[in-house]
Amino acid sequence: MHTSLTCAACGLDHAVDQLQNLCTACGKPLLAGYDLAALRETFTPDAVRRRATRSMWRFADVLPVDDVSEAVSLGEGQTPLLRLERRGAFAEFENLFVKDEAFNPTGSFKARGMAAAVTRAVALGAKVVALPSAGNAAGAATYYANRAGIECFLFMPEDTPPANIIESVVGGANVFLVNGLISDCGKLVKQGCEQFGWFDLSTLKEPFRIEGKKTMGYELAFDMADAAQATQLQLPDVIFYPTGGGTGLIGMWKAFDEMQQLGWIGPERPRMVVVQAENCAPVVRAFEQGADHAEMFANASTVASGLRVPAAVGDFIMLRVLRESNGTALTISDAELLDGVREFATQQGIYACPEGGAVWKAAQQLLKTGWLKPDEKIVLFNTGSGLKYNHLFPVGGLPVLDHTDPDCLDCVVG
Template sequence: MTFSFVTQLSCSKCSHVYSSDLIHQLCKCGFPLLVDYDLEALAKVLKPKDLLERSHDLWRYHELLPIKRPENVVSLGEGMTPLLPMPKLGADMGISHLYMKDEGMAPTGTFKARGAAVGVSKAKELGVKGLVMPTNGNAGAAWSVFSSRAGIKSVIIMPKDAPAMIRSEVAAANSNLFLVDGLISDAGRIAAKAAADFQLYDVSTLKEPYRIEGKKTMGLEIVEQLGWETPDVIIYPAGGGVGLIAIHKAFKELEKLGWLNSGRMPRFVAVQAEGCAPIVKAWDEKKRESEFWPDSRTVAFGINVPKALGDFLVLQAIYETNGCALAVGDDEILGEQKHIVGKEGAFICPEGAAAFLAARKLRESGWIRENERVVVINTGMGLKYMDNENINLPVLRADEDIASLPVLP
């Protein structure tokens, strides 16, 4: 049995094709490359039930991933995260079938592990010895540990105000970590220069074609976990938007394989923060591409991306599926985050909370109907965002007793 049904890379803009056996970055036209598979051949030899006995991680979908030889797989057990029903939160919003795809349960605690696992595995297969990545944080953490696992040297460059916890995580993984007194765009420039100076593979978002394949498995899992049914709506917090592009790609591949019982596509929703909403603005103005968002800021640092290279693919997925895009405010994001952990015990990241807030608003506006099946992507664990400020807590003496219980459930 063939391990991967990958055929080639093709440009998302001009359709020019490239070999998947050689290192490529962007297409010569400047746009991202996507991975193609022989889905017709695969449909003949693989059925959903064949997956039952496979490992409980994203490698169960290896035919739909670009790694050709199993010995190149670099895994820390990523994928097959829970699809959790959120009944109390759903009741509260008026959505009867609300689910959370919880990406907090991953190596390094975020969905970035998926892109890193597949990206690093393919880098290993292509003979890469060292790679360089500019990052706001979580992607750097994920790529650094998978590079360690693969024995590939990694160089990670992040703005100096990236969260301290993530800095420590990257440093622990023995990466070459550099902080920059500037923005992610400055880190990008330094990365490009370092790639040239030190013969490193530049794995900036969408400059390498494989991380999207890792993230695609979120879509494959959602459908498998729903018994090969599609949800009605998928809500995703979009920074670079790669996850949304990837989940949309998953659904199109499953459709071609004939693996969708319902045969319908879900409507895709991109959620951004009011302080950084270029894709929402483009969608509001019915444009195919976004413009650079100046002075962007939000507590949800994972979606602080002022101009995404794949913006046109995100917008395309929204238009094709009759989806939408909306922006939410920082204060209400933090309120929703607190509400969710109190209600459902899930301590999620602000980006995930933004996506739940969007569900709430779209239900209020009637865009989501009561009986629709809604899947919200939580991209990471709340723990990684904790600033560990001193919270005001009662301290008892060793010989003292509790006099009253202030907090109700």
């Protein structure tokens, strides 16, 4: 259980035993802190390995619960790290892995954050949660709220992919479409929270979605050790992360710091790579300009709905992580990232989300420029399942065979 909640910008401490959103002084995100020194005795890699818990809650000691039994859980986390086959363009990489976050409840990494946030919100008395979403966060919020037995209000841009809307409607959330962007939805959530007393679950506007997502960083250290058949935890050389709100990136960086304080790893860190869409790249632009904060990206558009975040609350933390890690940031066009999805599917057997397609194309690009070495240990994050993006791949014109025609197979092999 966390022992502190501190503003990431001004350092102000906030009470841990009540519902919190942004810093009450400066409006920036709060970060949870733990008594890591006290945990060093009992919370060891070996202890974690012995736990039967098949979810991210095997790291309960650094999550907002006193005991794993308090978790609102649907089995999130403990996703596989798959080594990619050396085939097609993938053959140029000697040590390329994908952390496949499709193996989560509601089919995306958003489950980790919502599990942690809903767990803590409910423990502190929240009865209704609300958030804006243009994609996978909607379903995750709906289903974790249902698991906890609380109510959920969702505000979604009317052009949100149908799969995201349907799963939330089936789940019985109060779904409202909005004739605007996710930022417009966010304003309505803020207004609704003030007016109706909902708890705001918007990303980084409460402190625990990041705590859930940081478990990707913890798991990775075990996954890489397993892949190397080693006992000592280890991190990859480079992590490619598709970046919308950036909570996962920030969360993993926090996890690495915590692991070092726990004595699990040394000071070494992966180079972090932010991948955004060509037409929605606020963090890439700020990184290239050497800025500390990102400007709102006007007329943002991309089929990768998880990347369509024109302004992120945690922009300044991401930019800090990129520089501290000697990382980089780049964009991928929609046409390229859809090619990436097809290559993942046909050459690896993984139906990745467009965001996953983007990081793969980004890795190819950085190998060409020499920024990556072919033998480096590289992890791509596929943040969700391609199944939620079927609308991007309309099929039609498939041959229909007449099974009563004895020659109907003649057309099958050319």
